[in-house]
Amino acid sequence: MSHEQHADLIKTLHECTEACNHCYDACLREDDVKMMTECIRLDRECADICSFLEQALSRGTPFATELAEVCAKICEACGNECKKHDHDHCQKCAEACFKCADECRKLAS
Amino acid sequence: MSHEQHADLIKTLHECTEACNHCYDACLREDDVKMMTECIRLDRECADICSFLEQALSRGTPFATELAEVCAKICEACGNECKKHDHDHCQKCAEACFKCADECRKLAS
Amino acid sequence: MSHEQHADLIKTLHECTEACNHCYDACLREDDVKMMTECIRLDRECADICSFLEQALSRGTPFATELAEVCAKICEACGNECKKHDHDHCQKCAEACFKCADECRKLAS
Amino acid sequence: MSHEQHADLIKTLHECTEACNHCYDACLREDDVKMMTECIRLDRECADICSFLEQALSRGTPFATELAEVCAKICEACGNECKKHDHDHCQKCAEACFKCADECRKLAS
Known part of the structure; x- marks a missing residue:
């Protein structure tokens, strides 16, 4: 079943959603x-799509590949923005984003 | 601003979300x-991504093109499934889906 | 059917979602x-719950009353924050929020 | 910070979202x-609100109490419906739902 097949990615998406929402809040x-506005914006974009894909995978979406690509x-993009900032929450978020991007690319390819 | 630039698509996405959720319920x-399970499934997929894109466009997402493509x-896919069923809610949903697919493709290209 | 019964509220929720996401972006x-951080935060809270309730009503949720109350x-809360700021997007958002709060309260009571 | 304070509930909400989406799919x-329609409907209601609350808690929502109550x-409600069905996915979902309901009530009170 889809949710077992994608168990690792679902976990990674969950961790990335958390990291982005925490970074947004922080x-x-x-x-x-003022320096963090682009980070705030991308944190929300990233949290929302990760949460969306997590739900989609766990309900066996037929669009896993297309959604994982986006x-x-x-x-x-969120990881690249976060990486620029020294705040601990930004650095941790960048790490979570890059890990998640990698795993999404594997599914998409 | 993004929400004005995309006003027509936001309206179409809203109507498609409504049609899909109503068709799902019906x-x-x-x-x-038993014959409607694929329709139920795709109605949810479609309502969720349309609602997601609607919100993304209205907050000025930098990923409008990629999200519109998906x-x-x-x-x-949802329109093609709904089209197969004679129920009035399915036929209306198919129409809303095809209209929305067309407008999304215009943005994506 | 639920989506017809709640047609006016669904429209109002849609308009409030739009106003909040636009205000967030602006x-x-x-x-x-720096002065707008609470507004940014509440705009997202409000856009997300309005979009959630809009979808829930249009799929015939059995929890309309409880969700409308929240x-x-x-x-x-979002309207009260937006009202404090002179920016046109804040004033318009406050108006959309108060209208939506009123209609939600009617459903909830 | 909110996401640390609510770490246990966030994990439980994540598990409940997964269980509900998997049960919905199954x-x-x-x-x-035909016998499962109420289960399908409530699985979606439950997955959507759990995912919503998970995101809200991880971004430090000021509305944690009210959202946890709903x-x-x-x-x-979802646990009560799932409990009626012998399918393994329904029984596991019921368990996840009751655990999540308990933890939400603790936060709400």
Whole structure:
């Protein structure tokens, strides 16, 4: 079944969703919030698509490949933005995003 | 701004989400529900991605093109399934899906 | 059917989702973004619950009353925050939120 | 921070979302799908609100209590329906739902 076949990716998507939502929350609390606007924006994009794909995979979506391809792109973009910032939440988020992008690309290819 | 630029598509996505969710609900009430399982499944896939894209466009997502491409494929698949069934809710849903697929393709290309 | 019974509220939820997502996007582009962080945060909360309730009503959810009660509270809170800011997108968003809160309360009671 | 404070509930919500989406998928594949329509419907309601609350908690929502209260009710209803069916996926889903309802009620109270 789909949810077993994709168990590793579902876990990774879950961790990436968490990391992005936490980074979003933490960025909004930073003093230098003006510098973090692109990070805030991409964190939400990334959390939303990861959560969407997680649900889709666990219900056996017939569109796993197509959704994973888009998700990989969004994770990559979010990771690249987060990587620029020294905040611990940004660095951890970048790591979660790049891991998730890699696993999504494997499914998409 | 993004939400004005995409006002027509946002409206179409909203109508497609509604049609799919209504068709999903109505299929689950049909006597021949066994025949409707693929329709139920695709209605949910389609409602969820249309609602997702609608929100993404209205918040100025940088991934409009990529998301519209996936959305077009899912709308097309849902429309093709709904078209097979004579129920009024299926025929109306097919129409909403094909219209939405067309508009998504325009954005994606 | 549920989606006809709740047609007016579904439309209002859709408009509130749009207004909140647009306000979120616009707040992130403002020079005084530091002043807008609570607005950004509540815009997302409100857009997400309104979009959720819109989908739930259109699929005939058995939990319309309970969800509408929560949605009313979130719309109210978002409206109160937006009302504080002079930006046109905030004032328009406050108006959409208060209208939506009112209609949700009617369903919830 | 919110995502640490609620780490256990976030994990439980994630597991409940998975169980509900898997049960939904499996119900649609059953021969006796006509008997499973209420289960299919509630699985989706429950997966969607659990996924919503999971995201909300991980972004530090100010509405944790109110959302957890609604989520507890929906988990309870889904668990009660799943419990009626002997399918392994239904029994496992019921268990996940009741556990999640309990934890949500703790947060709500």
